[in-house]
Amino acid sequence: MQLSDDVLLDMHHRMVRIRHFEEAAGRLAEESRLPGFLHLYVGEEAVAAGVCAALTDDDQISSTHRGHGHLVAKGGDFERMMAELMGKSTGYCKGKGGSMHICDLDLGMLGANGIVGGGVPIAVGAGFANKYRDDGRVSVVFFGDGASNIGAFHEAANMAAALQLPVVFVCENNEYGEFTPRDRTMAITDVVDRAAGYGMPGVIVDGMDVVAVHEAAAEAVDRARSGQGPSFLEAKTYRFYNHHGIQTLGMKYRSDEELAEWKKRDPIDLFEARLAESGVLTAKDAEAVHERVAGEVEQAIAFAEESPLPEVESLYEDVYSGVAQ
Amino acid sequence: MQLSDDVLLDMHHRMVRIRHFEEAAGRLAEESRLPGFLHLYVGEEAVAAGVCAALTDDDQISSTHRGHGHLVAKGGDFERMMAELMGKSTGYCKGKGGSMHICDLDLGMLGANGIVGGGVPIAVGAGFANKYRDDGRVSVVFFGDGASNIGAFHEAANMAAALQLPVVFVCENNEYGEFTPRDRTMAITDVVDRAAGYGMPGVIVDGMDVVAVHEAAAEAVDRARSGQGPSFLEAKTYRFYNHHGIQTLGMKYRSDEELAEWKKRDPIDLFEARLAESGVLTAKDAEAVHERVAGEVEQAIAFAEESPLPEVESLYEDVYSGVAQ
Amino acid sequence: MTVTEKEARTLAYGAAFNEGLRQIMEEDPDVFFAGEDVGKAGGVFGSFVGLNETFGDLRAVDTPISEQAIVGLGIGAAVTGLRPVVDVMFMDFMFVAMDQIANQAAKLKYMFGGKATLPLTITTSAGAGLSAAAQHSQSLEAMLCHIPGLKVVMPSNPYDAKGLLVACIRDNNPTVYVKNKRLLGLKGEVPEDLYEVPIGVANIVRPGSSVTVVTYGRMVQESLKAAEELAGEGVDCEVIDLRTVQPLDIDAVTTSARKTGNIVVVHEAVRFGGLGAEIASQVQEQAFDYLDAPVGRVGAPFTPVPFSPTLEAEYVPNADRITEGIRETLGM
Amino acid sequence: MTVTEKEARTLAYGAAFNEGLRQIMEEDPDVFFAGEDVGKAGGVFGSFVGLNETFGDLRAVDTPISEQAIVGLGIGAAVTGLRPVVDVMFMDFMFVAMDQIANQAAKLKYMFGGKATLPLTITTSAGAGLSAAAQHSQSLEAMLCHIPGLKVVMPSNPYDAKGLLVACIRDNNPTVYVKNKRLLGLKGEVPEDLYEVPIGVANIVRPGSSVTVVTYGRMVQESLKAAEELAGEGVDCEVIDLRTVQPLDIDAVTTSARKTGNIVVVHEAVRFGGLGAEIASQVQEQAFDYLDAPVGRVGAPFTPVPFSPTLEAEYVPNADRITEGIRETLGM
C-alpha cells in the first residue's frame, strides 16, 4: 500500500496531538490539578492514530480506561477534553464522567470505559446497528492484552463473528495489565492466537510503527465494510508511563532497562525519522507541528481552568431521558 | 493404548447405567411423575463414561444442566439420584436441588449447574486446590458447545492455563444449544479451535466411540496429573432426545433424518458390537448387564417413590453452615 | 364490570406480549430483538413465536449463549440510534450480565453528561413455582431498582403485558420488562390495536377502605384472591398494582395509605431487602401519622428457592400467606 | 477511655487488614488469596503488600483480569477444602462476577442439601469521594444482603478491619468483606495478636439517649462527627456501628430505638432500595409504638456517582448531611 503524503502527515498530526495532550495531562496530575485516576496513552500513539486514520468520521470506536488517545485520534476537541478531565461543566461530559468516561458520540467515540472489557460488547452492538442499517459504517474496539482475559471480550468477539458484523478488534498488547506482566496471567504470548477460536482472521503488527498499524487496520476495515465480517489486529506496544499517572523509573514491576529498550522505539521518533528521510516532513516542520499542537494544548488548559465547575443542581440531571428535572 | 477387559466392561457398565437411568427418568417425566426441568444425556453416554473411567474416585468433575450422566458415570447412586429428581428428602440434595443441581461431593461430583458455564470456574478452583495440596488429583469440566460462548468459560480456561492447573476441559459438542444450531451462534465448526487461544493442547474425538474418548481423556488426565497443565478435549456427540424431556420426532429445529443418522451411531450399540466381536462381552452377557441395571433403576424408582417428601421446616435449613436452625 | 357491545377479545399474557412486539415492529423499523432461542425457535416460552418468520434474522436475532454480549449488543445499537429489545431468558441470568446492565446501560447517559440516549428494552422472565430451583426462579427487581438509570416494569395481566411492553420500547431509557413465567397462560382482555400503559403509573385494581395491599406482577392475582377471601370477613381491601417498580408511583400508595391507615406490601421476591422495604420506608416517612399499624410485608423467606414442590409451596407467597399477612397487620 | 499501661499500638486500616491476613495465613496453611495485582504488586491499594514475598505465588496468587474466574476459583477451592480469600478490586466490579457470587457461592450449600461447606471470603473496596466516577465508587451491599447465603461485613475502623477479616476467613460460609477506600489510611488501636470481631454483632460506638444513628463502614466516622456537632446543641446521639450488614443485628437496633424513640439510618449507598430501607422497615415492624417520628434515612441521591469533585461532594453523605437528617427526624 502506498500512502499519500496527506495520510502520513495526518497520522503524524494525530500522534503528536495525543502525545502533547497526554504529557500535559500527566503534568497537571502531578501538580494535583486533575482529580481522579489518569491512564496515559504515551508510547502507544501509533495504534490509535494508525487505526483511526483508516476510519471515516461516521465510523465508531469504543475505548478503555486508557481512552484519551483514542478520542484525540478520532478528532477529539482538546478544550472539551481538558475541561472534562478537570471536572468542569464545559467538558465533554459536563464534568460527570471524567477521564474514564470521556466520549464524543458525534465523532462516533462511544466512550472510554472504567470496566475492563466493558466497551467491547457495546462496540459490537454499534457494529450490529451498522449492519442493520446497511450504511457501510464500521466499528472498532480497542482493548488491552489484559482485557482479552475477561468474559465480556470473549462473548462479544464470538457474537461479532457469529453474526458477521462489521467490527475490527484492536488489541493493544502493552505486555502488562496494571502492575502484572502478561506471562503471569496468560499462557500465550500473542493475543491474536484467540482470533481463530472465533473464526476471524488475525494479524500481529508492530504497534510502534504507525504505517504498519495503518495498513493492517485499513485492510481489516475494508473487510468489515465490504460485508466480510470482523477481524482481529494485535498491536505490540508499550506504555511509557506507569499504569496510572506518570512515574517511569524505579517501577517495581518492570525494569528500567525494559522501558529504555522500548523508548528507543518511540513511535513518534521512529515515524519522524522516516518522514524526514522520505522528505515528507523535515525535522523543522515536525518541530512546527509540535509547537502548534503544544500551543493548542496550552490554550485548552487555559480554557478548562477558566471554565466553571458544574452547578450543584446538575448532579440530579441526566439520569434519565425525557424526565423533567 | 491397549485397554484391559476390565476397563472395557467397566465403561460399558457406566454407559448402560446412564442409558437406563435416563430412559426411566424420561418416562417418569412424561407421566408427570417428576417435577421441574429434565435434560437427558441419552446419546452422549460415551463421553461421560469414557472420561470418568480415566479418573480416580478422588478426582473431581463439574457438570452442566445435563448432569445425570456425569454423576452416574462418576459412580452416582441411583436411589439417591431418583429420589432427588422426585424432590424427596432421601435425595442427594434432600430434594432442594433437583435435576439441575444434583451432586455428590463424596464422589468428587461438584454439581450439575443451572447456569450455562457456571460450573467451569468452580472446577478450575478445585483444580487449583489439587495443585495447592499437590495431591495428584485432577478435575474435569464438562461443558457444551453452547457453553463455550459464555464469558465464564473463557475466563476459567485462561486461568487454568495461566496457573498451569491440573484440569481437563471436555466439550460435549452436540451441535445445539437448546433449539439453536451451532452455526447460528458461532463461526467455527470445532470448539477445540479455542484451545490454542489459551495455550493448551486440544484434540477432537468421536464422542460416540467410548474407547476413543477414553484414550484421549486418559492422555489429558495423565498430562494434568503429572503437572503439565490443562488440556482440551472436544467430543463430537449428539443428544437423542429433545433439549428437555423426551420428544424425538417432529422437532422443528432439527430434522428427523439428522437424528436418524446419529442414532445409527448409538454409542452403546457401537460399543457392544465391538465388544462382541472381540469376544469381551457376548450379546447375551450384554443383555444381562442391561437387565441387571434396569432392575436397579426400577428399585431406585420404588425407593424414591416410597421416600418421604421433605419436612416443610427443612426449607429454612442449609442456608448457612454453623447456624442453629 | 359492564359488558361492552363488541365482544371483548381475550388473549393470554404471553400472546399479548407477542402481539405488542409484533405491532411495534411493524410500526417502527428501528425496533429489533435479540436473544437466545428467540429467533427461529420463537423463544423457550414461545413468547417470540412467529416473529422470525415475519421479520427475518436481522430483526429477530438468535444469539450465542452470551448474556453480557446480548445486553451489550442492545446498548451499542441503542446508543447508535436503534431501539433494541434484548432478552435475558431467565431473570436469574441477569447476574451474568449485571455489569452491562448496571454499570453500562444504567449509567451511560449520566457518565456522558446526558449526551447518550438509550432506548433499550431488556425483557426477562421471573418467578418461582415451576420446580425450577434456585437458579431459575428468582425475582430480582430490588437489585435493579437500586440502580439509578433503569426503569423496571412487572406486568400482572395480559392487558398490561402488551401495553407496558409498548411503553418500554418507546421509552428513551433502558427499561427492564419482567414477565412472570406463571402468568404466561393467563387470559384476559387485550385490545387489538397498539396501545401503551404508561410507565410509572399504578393501577388500583380493587378499591377498598380497610387496608391497602401494594403489589405487582403475579402477586396481584394472589392478592386479589386474598381480598376476596377477606371480603367475606368484612375486610375491604384496596389492591394497588404498581405495574412499574422503578419509578415507583409512591403517591398512589401514600394516598391510599392515608385513606385506609393500614398497608401491606406483597411481593414474590425475598422479603429481606426486597422492594417492600423501600415502600414501607417511604410510606412511614410520608404517612407516619396516618398509620394504625406497622407496614406489613409479605415476601419469600430468606432462603434460596428450593426444588421440591412441597418446599416451594411453602416458599412462594400465595393468597393464604397474603391473607395471613393482612390479618396480622389488622391485628385480627 | 482508660489509658492502658502498655502504650497501645496504632495501625492504619489497610495495614490492619494486611496484618490480619498475614497472621491467619501463618496460622492456617489452608488459607490463600488470589486476585488482580494482589501478588507481586501487593494490591492496587497496597493492602496485600509483602505477602507474596512471604507466602509465594501459590498462596498469594496473581490472576488474570477475570472476576468470574476469580470468584469461581475461590468457590471450587473452598468446596474442596481450602479457605480461600479472593479479591474483587473495586466493589463495582462485583457486577461482573455476580453470577458466581449470587447464583453459585451463595446458593451452593442450599442447592446441595447442606452438603457443601464454603469457607470463602471475598474482599473488595467500596465507596466514593476519590473522583473515581460512576464505575469505581459504588457501595453495593444492599444487593448482596438481598441474596440468602452470603454474609457481609463493612468495617469502620482499623480494629474491626483486622478482627472482622479474621472472623470472615474462619467462617464456614461465603462472606463478603468490604473495605472502604477512604478509610485505608485511618489510624487506630490494633492489638498485635490475632483476634476476631464476631460477625453479626453490632457495636454501640457512642451511647446516647436522644436519637439512634444506625450506620456502618465509613459513615460511622461521619456519624460520630455529626454526633459531636449535635452534642453542642443538647442532642445526645447513640451511634450504632452495625459492623456486619448481613446478618443484621436488629436486636441492638430495636433495643436502642425503644430507648431513644428516634432513629436515623445512614449509609453511603443510594438511599432508594438501600439497606436503610430494610432497617427502617424492621424497626417500624418491631418498635412501632416506641417511635416518635418516622425512621429517617440518609444516603446517596438517586444518581450514578459523578466525577467532578463539586458534584461528588454533594453526592456523598457526610457529617453535615447526617446532622441535617437527624435534625429533620427530631423535628428541629
Ligand SMILES: Cc1ncc(C[n+]2csc(CCOP(=O)(O)OP(=O)(O)O)c2C)c(N)n1
Ligand atoms: C472488570 C475490571 N476489572 C479490573 C479493573 C481494574 N483495572 C483497570 S485497568 C486494568 C488493567 C488493564 O490491562 P489491559 O487491558 O492490558 O490495558 P492497559 O492498562 O494495559 O492499557 C485493571 C485490572 C477494571 N477496571 N475492571
Ligand SMILES: Cc1ncc(C[n+]2csc(CCOP(=O)(O)OP(=O)(O)O)c2C)c(N)n1
Ligand atoms: C447463563 C445461562 N444462559 C442461558 C441458559 C438457558 N440454557 C440452558 S441449557 C442451554 C443450552 C446449552 O447448550 P450447550 O452448552 O451446548 O449444552 P447442551 O444442552 O447442548 O448439552 C441454555 C441456553 C442458562 N441455563 N444459563
Ligand SMILES: [Mg+2]
Ligand atoms: Mg495491557
Ligand SMILES: [Mg+2]
Ligand atoms: Mg450443545
